[in-house]
Amino acid sequence: MTRSITKKDISRLDEQDPLASRRGQFHLPADTIYLDGNSLGLMSYATQQRVADTTTTQWGEHLITSWNRHNWIQLPQQVGNKIGRLIGVADGQVVCCDSISVNLFKVLAAALQLQPGRNQILSTVDNFPTDLYMVQGLEQLLGASRCHLVMVEESELANSISEKTAAVLATEVNFRTGRRLDLQALTATAQLHGALMIADLAHSAGVMPVELDNWQVDFAIGCTYKYLNGGPGAPAFVYAAKRHHRALQQPLCGWMGHVRPFDFSPHYEAADDMTQFLSGTPPVLSMCAVDAALEAFDGVSLAEVRSKSIQLSELFHSLIEQHGLSNELHLISPTDPVTRGSQLSYRHEHAYGICQALIEAGVIADFRAPDYLRFGFAPLYTSYADVWDAAGVLKDVLASKAHLDPRWQQRNTVT
Amino acid sequence: MTRSITKKDISRLDEQDPLASRRGQFHLPADTIYLDGNSLGLMSYATQQRVADTTTTQWGEHLITSWNRHNWIQLPQQVGNKIGRLIGVADGQVVCCDSISVNLFKVLAAALQLQPGRNQILSTVDNFPTDLYMVQGLEQLLGASRCHLVMVEESELANSISEKTAAVLATEVNFRTGRRLDLQALTATAQLHGALMIADLAHSAGVMPVELDNWQVDFAIGCTYKYLNGGPGAPAFVYAAKRHHRALQQPLCGWMGHVRPFDFSPHYEAADDMTQFLSGTPPVLSMCAVDAALEAFDGVSLAEVRSKSIQLSELFHSLIEQHGLSNELHLISPTDPVTRGSQLSYRHEHAYGICQALIEAGVIADFRAPDYLRFGFAPLYTSYADVWDAAGVLKDVLASKAHLDPRWQQRNTVT
Numbered sequence: 001m002t003r004s005i006t007k008k009d010i011s012r013l014d015e016q017d018p019l020a021s022r023r024g025q026f027h028l029p030a031d032t033i034y035l036d037g038n039s040l041g042l043m044s045y046a047t048q049q050r051v052a053d054t055t056t057t058q059w060g061e062h063l064i065t066s067w068n069r070h071n072w073i074q075l076p077q078q079v080g081n082k083i084g085r086l087i088g089v090a091d092g093q094v095v096c097c098d099s100i101s102v103n104l105f106k107v108l109a110a111a112l113q114l115q116p117g118r119n120q121i122l123s124t125v126d127n128f129p130t131d132l133y134m135v136q137g138l139e140q141l142l143g144a145s146r147c148h149l150v151m152v153e154e155s156e157l158a159n160s161i162s163e164k165t166a167a168v169l170a171t172e173v174n175f176r177t178g179r180r181l182d183l184q185a186l187t188a189t190a191q192l193h194g195a196l197m198i199a200d201l202a203h204s205a206g207v208m209p210v211e212l213d214n215w216q217v218d219f220a221i222g223c224t225y226k227y228l229n230g231g232p233g234a235p236a237f238v239y240a241a242k243r244h245h246r247a248l249q250q251p252l253c254g255w256m257g258h259v260r261p262f263d264f265s266p267h268y269e270a271a272d273d274m275t276q277f278l279s280g281t282p283p284v285l286s287m288c289a290v291d292a293a294l295e296a297f298d299g300v301s302l303a304e305v306r307s308k309s310i311q312l313s314e315l316f317h318s319l320i321e322q323h324g325l326s327n328e329l330h331l332i333s334p335t336d337p338v339t340r341g342s343q344l345s346y347r348h349e350h351a352y353g354i355c356q357a358l359i360e361a362g363v364i365a366d367f368r369a370p371d372y373l374r375f376g377f378a379p380l381y382t383s384y385a386d387v388w389d390a391a392g393v394l395k396d397v398l399a400s401k402a403h404l405d406p407r408w409q410q411r412n413t414v415t
Numbered sequence: 416m417t418r419s420i421t422k423k424d425i426s427r428l429d430e431q432d433p434l435a436s437r438r439g440q441f442h443l444p445a446d447t448i449y450l451d452g453n454s455l456g457l458m459s460y461a462t463q464q465r466v467a468d469t470t471t472t473q474w475g476e477h478l479i480t481s482w483n484r485h486n487w488i489q490l491p492q493q494v495g496n497k498i499g500r501l502i503g504v505a506d507g508q509v510v511c512c513d514s515i516s517v518n519l520f521k522v523l524a525a526a527l528q529l530q531p532g533r534n535q536i537l538s539t540v541d542n543f544p545t546d547l548y549m550v551q552g553l554e555q556l557l558g559a560s561r562c563h564l565v566m567v568e569e570s571e572l573a574n575s576i577s578e579k580t581a582a583v584l585a586t587e588v589n590f591r592t593g594r595r596l597d598l599q600a601l602t603a604t605a606q607l608h609g610a611l612m613i614a615d616l617a618h619s620a621g622v623m624p625v626e627l628d629n630w631q632v633d634f635a636i637g638c639t640y641k642y643l644n645g646g647p648g649a650p651a652f653v654y655a656a657k658r659h660h661r662a663l664q665q666p667l668c669g670w671m672g673h674v675r676p677f678d679f680s681p682h683y684e685a686a687d688d689m690t691q692f693l694s695g696t697p698p699v700l701s702m703c704a705v706d707a708a709l710e711a712f713d714g715v716s717l718a719e720v721r722s723k724s725i726q727l728s729e730l731f732h733s734l735i736e737q738h739g740l741s742n743e744l745h746l747i748s749p750t751d752p753v754t755r756g757s758q759l760s761y762r763h764e765h766a767y768g769i770c771q772a773l774i775e776a777g778v779i780a781d782f783r784a785p786d787y788l789r790f791g792f793a794p795l796y797t798s799y800a801d802v803w804d805a806a807g808v809l810k811d812v813l814a815s816k817a818h819l820d821p822r823w824q825q826r827n828t829v830t
Contacts, residue, residue, distance in 0.1 A: 034478065036478070043470065048470055051470045052466075055646070056442075059455075059647055060457075064779060067647075099513070099694060101667065101670070102667060105666075105667055129673070129681060130669045130670035130671075130695065132681050132682075132683070136682070136683045137665075137667060140668075141557070142557070223696075225696070232482075232698075234698060234700075236695070249555060251520070251553060251556040252517060252520055252549070253548045253549065253551065253555075254549060255543075255544050255545035258544070262784060264544050266540050266566060279516045280517055281515075281647075281648040282648045283648045283649060283698045284646065285466065285646055285647065285649075286699075289470075289700055364480070369679055
């Protein structure tokens with residue numbers, strides 16, 4: 001921008017924001033600017049109400065009858081279908097259950113079994129660690145002849161796919177840098193070489209259009225506690241393209257994945273649909289929270305969400321530049337918003353101290369080792385005024401050197 | 416008993432019950448007698464309060480800072496240690512996470528890896544199906560040469576242990592019949608043959624003394640939503656004896672099991688303690704519910720719980736006999752309470768109809784295919800008057816033939 005951004009510009013942006021009314025559905029703590037929805041989304045009032053009702057009435061009052069009466073038994077499929085609509089998936093291909101890690105294990109084993117003669121799982125060295133760890137766990141269990149993790153730099157990913165690649169495992173938006181891969185192109189390249197595509201959507205579901213069906217992605221996993229606002233550690237989701245349902249076998253075959261669980265047969269027989277990805281009994285309280293949280297997406301256009309996400313992040317970085325901070329804070333995220341998720345990451349020697357000083361001043365961002373500062377933008381509830389105010393606080397922190405406070409010398413952060 | 420049991424006897428039993436005051440900590444729905452705590456325990460008021468606080472304040476207000484501020488990050492270990500005290504385990508050997516099914520997969524893989532040269536997992540054909548399914552899933556993944564499920568009749572279990580047995584997998588209390596195994600003797604026999612002992616405590620944790628450390632049990636899993644009252648589908652627990660911690664490897668190695676998860680290293684390095692059994696991010700709302708539910712056990716003697724459990728079940732069956740119902744309702748559970756858990760199971764051609772008619776009359780029991788009726792006794796909140804009243808309702812149902820109502824012809828039950 002050639003002229004300075006003013007508070008008046010900000011007001012106009014908020015006034016014209018088609019998503020502005022969604023903010024009222026969420027609880028925003030007083031005197032807080034929350035730019036950490038990429039780690040833990042806000043609680044919506046609908047969710048608060050549903051958790052209370054599920055606890056007090058459904059469990060407390062209706063007890064065991066709620067499995068039928070309140071349809072607890074179908075929650076994994078019901079919530080899964082709602083998530084499916086946000087990631088471009090026809091019904092019956094997503095279930096909500098377990099954690100990302102556990103779901104990835106199921107998917108990895110299923111993918112390898114669909115790919116006899118191929119043993120490589122190709123991923124990036126800076127993928128979210130749990131994704132890499134789960135491959136390593138499977139490799140240790142099966143032996144490298146059946147499962148072998150190959151890690152390459154992100155820039156080398158597409159070029160590294162070969163006839164040995166059983167599956168490409170890639171996170172669409174990098175948790176550290178916010179870099180966004182072209183999942184459609186990557187899937188096409190993978191499949192050209194006979195490889196399957198496994199996408200981790202932890203940082204993309206709910207914040208940008210995703211078209212798994214159209215892009216022909218084979219498997220996906222993702223989390224519900226970031227942009228889907230499902231609550232801390234809420235159950236994750238898993239997607240398997242319908243074309244694979246009949247042939248696949250996943251090894252965590254608990255009773256909820258049985259074709260007739262209430263026959264209590266001693267012999268496992270997998271359901272022939274997405275239900276086969278279920279394992280044990282689902283954590284109902286946490287899953288009801290996810291179900292309720294998804295109501296905030298009713299009638300929302302993800303194209304509009306993406307458009308606002310880009311505007312918010314572009315605005316933030318413009319303000320960093322306007323405040324003369326861009327020499328001190330090194331932008332690690334791509335400058336082109338098309339190749340970026342809904343976060344901006346900056347490198348700074350004292351990133352941890354800055355993060356703590358910001359929190360103390362009421363701006364919640366987060367820190368990632370060794371020296372990254374992340375700002376996440378959640379278009380359902382982040383306003384342009386939030387971005388303006390946060391940039392101002394950041395400027396003040398750096399000017400006052402609050403980030404050099406000795407209290408922040410010892411690192412002790414989580415998630 | 417030689418003389419009839421009277422309402423006066425019941426009153427005396429309740430008056431003299433040392434656990435009677437615990438009942439007030441739980442929400443009992445009006446006009447309901449709940450004999451299904453072996454499927455889903457009642458909600459305590461402490462749990463109701465904690466879930467509301469965790470949702471509204473910890474998540475809603477304190478957001479991401481709660482991982483440290485409210486110590487969410489240590490919940491699996493903290494809750495695990497509390498459960499450990501109820502199953503005779505010193506701190507640091509139990510964590511609360513995932514489902515029984517998923518935890519069993521971890522344990523099975525770890526046990527097989529500790530037992531090179533042995534491939535058999537020995538279990539009973541009437542074990543809870545998910546336990547058998549998880550072995551079948553691992554067998555399918557690894558091949559029968561590395562993992563092979565052998566199922567025998569319960570009476571043959573001890574005699575079937577051999578030098579091929581990698582591990583014995585047994586549920587202490589059978590979900591259908593309520594039969595209780597002698598876990599201590601079975602563990603000794605298993606170890607005599609060089610096999611490991613894996614115990615499923617789903618129907619024993621919280622309702623009888625269990626002494627895993629004393630009995631030298633190698634691994635255990637169990638659920639928190641039955642007698643521990645953690646809420647529907649609440650996270651399960653897993654125990655591994657400390658002597659195995661250094662040598663074992665479990666394959667679902669997510670980031671929460673890493674020795675330094677917040678280093679975000681691309682290479683997995685397992686924590687060398689019980690933390691290595693963690694995989695993904697824990698479902699905080701559900702886990703806080705378990706944590707709060709365990710408060711009801713503060714100061715409780717499990718010997719007293721067991722004693723009351725036996726008295727409740729003996730009373731129930733005596734009333735069945737007194738009402739002249741024991742010809743029609745065939746007791747499937749052992750008659751000796753020492754070899755029984757905290758439930759009574761009866762076989763009846765119209766078990767499903769009886770269960771539904773009881774529910775309609777305010778007595779919650781449950782049905783298990785094909786023709787079992789289960790009555791569970793939870794000494795923390797079940798009173799002797801409950802048992803008296805339930806037996807009376809059961810008598811009335813059978814006398815009125817309410818169980819033959821055409822509405823109950825189609826079976827549609829869960830859990």
